[in-house]
Amino acid sequence: MSQTAATADKGYTAARERPPSSVAGPVAWLRTNLFSSWLSTAVTLLLGYLILRVVISFISWALLHAIWSVPYNAQGQPDTSACIDARGIGACWAIIGNKYRLILFGRYPYAEQWRPAICVVLFLALYVVSAIRAFWRPVLVLIWIAALAVIGVLMWGGTLGLRYVPEDEWGGLPITLILATFGLAFAFPLSVLVALGRRSRTLPAVRMLCVLYVELIRGVPLIALLFMASVMFPLFMPEGVNVNKLLRAQIAIILFAAAYLAEVVRGGLQALPKGQAEAADALGLSYWQKTGVIILPQALRLVIPPLVNTFIGFFKDTSLVLIVGMFDLLMMGKVALSDPPWQSFSTEVYLMLAVIYIAFCFAMSKYSRGLERELGRAHRR
Amino acid sequence: MSGTIVDPRMAAARAAPKRRLRLSWSDPLFRAIVWQVVIIGLAVLLAWYLIGNTNRNLAARHIATGFAFLGRVAGIPIGESLIPYNPAVDTFGRALLIGVLNTLEVSAIGIVAATIIGTLVGIGRLSGNWLLARLTGFYVETVRDIPLLLQLLFWYALLHNLPQPRQSLRVGDAVFLSNRGLKLPLLNWEPAHGWALLALVAGAVGTVLWNRHVRRRQEATGIRSPVWPVALSLLIGLPLAVWALLGAPLSWDMPALRGFNFQGGGTISPEFFALLLGLVVYTAAYIAEVVRSGIQAVSLGQREAGSALGLHRGTILRRIVLPQALRVIIPPLTSQYLNLTKNSSLAVAIGFQDVVSIANTTLNQTGQAIEGIAYIMAVYLTISLSISAFMNWYNNHVALVGR
Structure with a gap:
């Protein structure tokens, strides 16, 4: 007891400047909020893995492999074959570009x-x-x-x-x-x-x-x-x-x-x-x-x-x-x-x-x- | 109320009917009567006007009112039903009954599933784990901000864009998910299963009786006998014993790919699956909020008092926190159950044949608009009133007994 008190005394000024990392700071935050027990740790790791996978596949679908526009033929008809090829891999945002006026304002005269x-x-x-x-x-x-x-x-x-x-x-x-x-x-x-x-x-x-x-x-x-x-x-x-x-x-x-x-x-x-x-x-x-x-x-x-x-x-x-x-x-x-x-x-x-x-x-x-x-x-x- | 102090206004109100009515505008009672006569008169007049118009319109269109059409052959194809149905011979009455059963089926399964998931999510939001609390919070906030109909259409499109049966997603050789829906193995029903089910019911009754006996004995003598060994043997041992005595028959009807589609097994259609998924995901988010606020409403002091008495964490939760939280949870939970049941009527948008969908087809085919709408309203009013009556009974059961 007295020994710890003495140590604490010695480190008094230093401790005042910065609280120990087990009480405050990012490490302590992680320990109390994400890894407080073995169950909490397991939940954190599992959820972290799942979230990471979902986020990565969503970014890959919505941004990396997305198709932003499609070519139009002479009759003004869109050629969506690129989008159809990319189905399941990349989003086809071209449909939004093509249809947003229709979706927002319906059949109101263009x-x-x-x-x-x-x-x-x-x-x-x-x-x-x-x-x-x-x-x-x-x-x-x-x-x-x-x-x-x-x-x-x-x-x-x-x-x-x-x-x-x-x-x-x-x-x-x-x-x-x-x-x-x-x-x-x-x-x-x-x-x-x-x-x-x-x-x-x-x-x-x-x-x-x-x-x-x-x-x-x-x-x-x-x-x-x-x-x-x-x-x-x-x-x-x-x-x-x-x-x-x-x-x-x-x-x-x-x-x-x-x-x-x-x-x-x-x-x-x-x-x-x-x-x-x-x-x-x-x-x-x-x-x-x-x-x-x-x-x-x-x-x-x-x-x-x-x-x-x-x-x-x-x-x-x-x-x-x-x-x-x-x-x-x-x-x-x-x-x-x-x-x-x-x-x-x-x-x-x-x-x-x-x-x-x-x-x-x-x-x-x-x-x-x-x-x-x-x-x-x-x-x- | 001690009875000695009588509120003078109350006394006046009580004495009012005995007082003579003065036919003067300055008499409040006279004014009240005049206003009521005027308002009710207007309501009756409006109803009379609308009914008159309706009768004239019906006569002009040669539509006979009445429920005689219920006995006519329906001819409506119905995708899935709990009772046998043949569109060539069965009547509109039976078709409408199937609609009610479909609504009840999806609502009952949806309520059970949404309660379980909602409770887990609600507890998850209060978790000490930051990631879990944030993730469940994100789910609740997002799902509640998107119209249910949009979610239903989304799930339905998703299930329809699944691969063909040949390339279906599978779990072993038993469960298949394709654009034809979810295929599951089905138990071949034997009489022994019926007896086992009966034994389970008997076991449940026995458990309730034993529980009551134990409680009475504890109140009388202070000795508490164990409950769970008896309950376990009654609920699991008894049905298993009955089933084993009858020869323990067990065989499965497995779905198998033949040509382009599956043969055998049970099917959950994409329509039903999409509706159930949408209803459960949507309602569970609301139930999670109800559960969270219910648990938060129990003050911390209650828990602390429990642990000061040396109770286990589990006992504190079961005996102290939950009974008090339930009191807060039950009324809003009831309205969520009612909402889920009413929202199941959105089935009409994705082609699941619930009561609204079948009644709508019926009224389009027969022209009996008023009867069709009246049928829908009667069915939903009955369901709503039944659920709220049951939940009111349960609420009184758990409510605080005032002195």
Whole structure:
């Protein structure tokens, strides 16, 4: 004991300058995090080997042996024999170069595709503005209305010298963004009403109606609703009224999203201390004053993280419209793959689509997590 | 609630029905009744309008409503079914039943597999091994950000681009993976296997009874008898003994390559395999998050208290951490099971014939749109309500008993 103490004493100054390598530094980090026991060591070695193999073969496939472009013959037809020879060895990125306009913008007239491109940028700007807390004021509603109006004008055209493009020719990323954004813009207010109705004590009949709606929608898959929209909706309409496919799918998505969002909002309403409502009653506020000024601002703030998670779910779920024959981003990927010369390069196209979806969802979940931390900090104080 | 202090508002609310209703806008009860009448009236009016339109449209298209079509011969070819089916003679009713069975089959297998993989991944994310924690984290984050439909299409394309049966990937001479699906050896079924299975069920019942007896005895006398030797002999020994007594028959139906395809053995079709793979990979990522947050919700003090009592690591996990974690895990796990079942309806995109796919074909052939959609909704509502009823029962079983 005394001996070690003495040694420690002697090395005191040196030890102060640098802690022993068994406590800090890369070696210690490796020992505690990768090789702490024989089991951990075995897991590290096995996983390390597997990861290395996968990464090396992926790089070899996606970069080293990849084919970036293919020659075209006189008729403008691609000659994909080089790609077909390289199947399984190298990726054929030429399909992306050939098809990216089709996948992103669908059958929108080629010369006019700058319009959906601007719409995509507008959508992104709208999301960014909505994410900034300084804009969480009533003016945000005006910004949304203005942006959606501009997007409508750009997509349809017919005014300001723009060519009219019917919805049947829309496709790709704009369709996905339209379904997701308009879906949420309409579903969110509806969901707040339904959540309030479900919490109502004085209106039992309305409460029953809301419970029925939420449980019915949540009990069936979105596909069933989309089929309903595509085959039953025309039967519901009076004769001669024809609602187009996009709007029908949009209505199904709104009804679906509202039921799920209503449950999230209800969670926020339930989490709010009762004293808030009682204080509002004591002040003599009416129901709508109490709800709009006291309850909702606090309740919604509580559930922002789960709301964003639900948004992510819906963004992904918009891909289901391909089953009822709509030309969203995923469907355009399938359309691109149905072109005979390119038929066997599904991995490349699906990888590109996955990267697009991941970019959107990752940004949203990263934002949600940051917000959760920030709001949590305010809450703890 | 001591009972002496009565909330005045509660008293007012309780007394409200006895109070006379004033026909004035300033009476809250009167207002509530008016609002409800107006809203319900609007809902009924909307429903009446839609039903009226539908009836007129159906009459214009000469479609007779009703479920009479269920008795007609279907003529829909069905790739795989759990019960015998012949499109030339069997009815739409039977075809739709096959759809339900296919949905239930893929959901049941998917739930079991996703729970096992999800639990392992969830524990892996909490591992002290940095590489394992990072890798499982990467899996969870990536898979959750890609639409399930995209993943299904990807797996389906991958399985279809596998080599022909002749060049199939194989494990020995028993398991083959080719673009025709996965081929497995199949046990030739003998009556002895049935009896052994029955013995297994009897053994399981016996184990539960023995376990209960042991617990009662421990509560009464403090003496704990061992459980696992009895359980092991009941669960493994008894079926094996029955099987051996009946002559221990065992033979396999092996898949073998004949010409361009396989003969014999069991098949898992590419459609089923792709759907199962997609559902399991996707749902396991969500279940992993549920399990991770459940385990993290158990405070460290609980573990420390357990080790202060001198309990084993295994006992701490089984008796202290898991029962508390389960309470947090069960409700979100239930919704993941429901999601998996509902997501199995995406089968229609890759050509696996589940209930949605068959109902869709049926309504296209017969024109019975309303009945087809109603059938799909009824099936899913029944499944959803059954799963949530079971999980609620289980949740009450593990829930904290309040005083």
